[in-house]
Amino acid sequence: MSIGDLLFLFIVGVTLAGALAAVLAGSIVYALMGLVVTMFGVAGLYVYLHSPFLAMVQILIYVGAITVLIAFAIMLIGPQYRRPKEWTTLGKLGAAAGVAVVTLGLFVKFVMEVFPRTKAPAFTVTTKQIGALFFKDLVLPFELISLLIVVAILGAIMLALFARGDK
Amino acid sequence: MTDFFYNHLHVYLFVALFLLVSGILGLVYRRTLIGMLVAMELIMNGAGLNLVALNRFIAVENATGMAFTLIIMGIAAAEAAIALGIIILIFRKYRHVEGAELQEMKD
Structure with a gap:
């Protein structure tokens, strides 16, 4: 077991724990922190998938923009926020176990059968190719994304x- | 020696599936709109991870999966902005953000 392997297992564990925290935490602020941890973990997985550009974009957009936006919304809603009833600790443990069992079941039932275990092929796609793809084949989706963002801002x-006016 | 954990497609697919299932659980479990939005972001992260992993292990000759992940990120940003705007409007009007108690769409 090499150092890269250990780091990879650590990143996977952090991602899974962050996802559970984002779903099961009692306070919405802790849930947001769990989401941040999950996003950093996914960025680390992108690095292991030979796409460092996507990892940087993931950190910039998700961690830098979306979570800050959600944090702003939490702060704006904050003090008068009636805290709704959540589940008990036993219910949360049951939910976590349910998530684990359903995930494992789906994984063993479908993913293991559809995708066979093969050796990882060599991967040489670079950031330059992603950019070229956007400017050649995916011009229309790229422009539609910009249109979508303009419409969202408006x-x-x-x-x-x-x-x-009305309150 | 070359059989590292990070060279297996299944690990990435498992993480992506876990993000999807926990996101669906969050959509069911959370009662506030912001909590549901957080769960939604989890699902989108899982989808992106899935696309990039399949691009790296199955379709190695092009970068389409990565490009689609970038598109997903753009859509997620726009979606989060609009959803939070609507949530803040709902809060101004009703003084709460619980999804189950919003029963009328207009006024």
Whole structure:
């Protein structure tokens, strides 16, 4: 077992633990921290999948933008927030066990059968090829993404403007 | 010597499946809209990891899976912005963000 293997297992464990924390934590702030941990773990897995560019984009967009956005929303909603009833600790343990069993069952039943164990092929795709793909074959989806983001910005502005009058 | 854990497709697929299942559990379990949004982001992360892992192990000659993961990230950003705007509007109007108690769409 090499150092890369140990690091990989650590990243996988952190990702799984973060996902469970994001779902089962009692406080929504802890859930957000679990989401951040999960996203960093997925970024580490991207590095192991030979795509460091995706890892950086993952950290920039998910950790840098989306979680900050959710944190802002939590802060805006914060003090008057009626805390809803959550499950008991026993229920949470049961839910965690259920997630583990369902995941393992689906994994053994479908994934292991559909994808055979083969040796990992050599992988030489670089960031340059991703960029070339976006400018040659995927031009239309790329432009549609920019259109979607413009519409989302306008929609958010309109929501904020029209909601100011009535309270 | 070359048989490392990180050279196996199944490990990545297992992590992605775990993210999907725990995200679905979160959608069912959380009562507030923000908690459901956090679970939604988990599901999107799982989808992205799945695409990149399959690109690296099955379709090694092109970068389509990575490109689609980038597209998923863009869509997730737009979706989170709009969803949080709507959640804050709901909070201003009803003073709570519990999904089950929102029973009317207009006024």
